[in-house]
Amino acid sequence: MSLDNFYSLRENFIVLGLTGRTGGGCNDIVDLLTKEENPFINFDIPNVNINEKQKIKICRDFVTNDNNKWVPFKVIKYQNVILLYLISELANVTDNFNDIKEDKIIEVFSKIFDSDKIKTPRIGEEDKTRSIIKTDITPFLAAKKDILQNFQNIFKLNDRKVNIYDIDNKCGEDPLDTEQFNTLFFGDYFKFCQDFFLIIDKKEPLARQLFLQDAAINLRGNGGIFFNKVQDSKNIYTVAEIIKQIIKVNKKEDGQSRLIIDSLKNSLEINYFKERYSGFYLISSNSDPKIANEYLKNKIENLKSFTQEKIKDIINSLQDLDETHYKINAFKDGDFNSPDIENCIQKAEYYVFKPNDQDLNENRYYSFEFQLLKLIALILKPGIITPNAFERSMQLAFSSKYNSGCISRQVGAIVTDKFYSVKAVGWNEVPEGQTPCSLRSMTDLVEGNERNIFTKYERNEGDYDGKTFKEKVKETILEKFEDVEKFKEDLKGHSCPFCFKEYHNKFEAKDNQVHTRSLHAEENAMLQITKYGGQPLRGGNLFTTASPCELCSKKAYQLGIKNIYYIDPYPGIAKTQILKSGSKRPKLFMFQGAVGRGYFKFFEPYLSIKDETKLRFKITPKIPEKQTAVQIRKLLEKYIDKTDADLIQYLDRYKDDPQVVSELVDLLREGVKNKNVKQ
Incomplete structure (x- = not known):
């Protein structure tokens, strides 16, 4: 029986959801995984310890083998889905794009934001941002009239909605042409979206981000892109459900779907995809701060539209907006349609970190390429390699956080010695004897x-x-x-x-x-050592699902912790004020690898490696005939009369003869023949 079907579910349907901060590397993941040619063919194995080197080699050989055909990923950009709704609204006010005028486009854009509360410029606001509509957006849309009408027909952009639900033509009227839809969405429409957002970026990059922010919040709040104070939680999955339909179309047409959703900033939408698809994997991407800043700087400079002074202002504004999206204050207050990237990062199943060149050369981190190579290998063949020391340690910290009785945030931590042997586990909790x-x-x-x-x-x-x-x-x-x-x-x-x-x-x-009533997870783990019998932690490691605050950082420093591994940076000044001072500074590492539910999805094999190897390759060791002969002789000796000298002498002749089995078979054959003759 072939084992190929065992893995077909993984091979034929993969959806990667990306999340993370601005400049964190989501675009780099998209660029690598959408390449037509396998991007890992020329991947060089780094000079690491022998076991890790073998893991890298196993992943590379599997992913790059000709029999495991590389299938490039397609990208569903969240912003492109939002633009479908904008096009639908524009169709409504422009007589299906037959009357594209500046005032009508302003009418649409001005309804997207709450004019009573805005502090930063929006497209359509009564200031310079309206010039974007006059000089750029209106001429662009007018020149694309035929294309827009095609989008309207193929994407079912009718009645100010995106109506792509009837994929299987269950209603029997005007069925969705899935082939045309798939080709158009990932082809001409993708290019249209790039061009549309580029003309805005060249004038006001912040205004583009604010348009996408406002439209997304509105869609999750009231089901449309226009601002409305009346909101209903039933609309929270509006965009997610459209993405689901696009995935369904792609799966129906391509058969083998490998898709990337770029990017997700609302944790409830992430829950939607996790609950709906077993083949969904949430990837959190982060990068060294210098790389993130350089990414933004290069992106704005390449627009060739701004002075250096203006570029600095734009970067600061974009980073401020990113910080707003990261924080979860609005989400905690019940605005569940708002961005909450901090929660999104905590829900990730695989963490990618893009290090700077110095850290990479010193082997402080795995390369960006290997992290993605490993991800693809583990998706296609779960359990192809085992977790590394960092992953198994962080998984224990991650699991322990669910013991926490804190109602604000659950955090887990462990401390190990320098060999990554776990010495204590902790979570944020009240002292023993008190009620959480x-x-x-x-x-x-x-x-x-x-x-x-x-x-x-x-x-x-x-x-x-x-x-x-x-x-x-x-x-x-x-x-x-x-x-x-x-x-x-x-x-x-x-x-x-x-x-x-x-x-x-x-x-x-x-x-x-x-x-606060609770101990922090990190201090709780460190205190367990003292509570149940002291063990040295000097030179050891601290793993935490958040990152240590100022107080826990001082404790870790005092204990001589050498390395601190964390998932999400603490917003305070612990890193620069405490951990980056003195002569015995702990090293901080952003976590890389699998954790949480993904840990089991990636590392639990379908079959034991031993059993699969036997079934797949039909290779099993055999007992040599000489050893078989020895075993048979010993077995027969138990039933032979010691006084039967002739029989013993006969067996002694074959003591070292590998042909004894054949000889005995011949004797049995002769015996059966003689018995039949007598009968």
């Missing part, structure tokens, strides 16, 4: 239940305008509900945990971090 926040309900506090899980301060103390902490919490409830019983009814069986630090700080109108 996730198990404490606000209703129990105000009603005086379960007294032992609340502190003396929470039950009876505090002075906030003459009221205790407990009284202030009850007051907070009564601001929204007529009484506590009504509040309990509205909970519908859910617990209502609360964060002491948040409430205490709000009641005092301060922002003091010392009032």
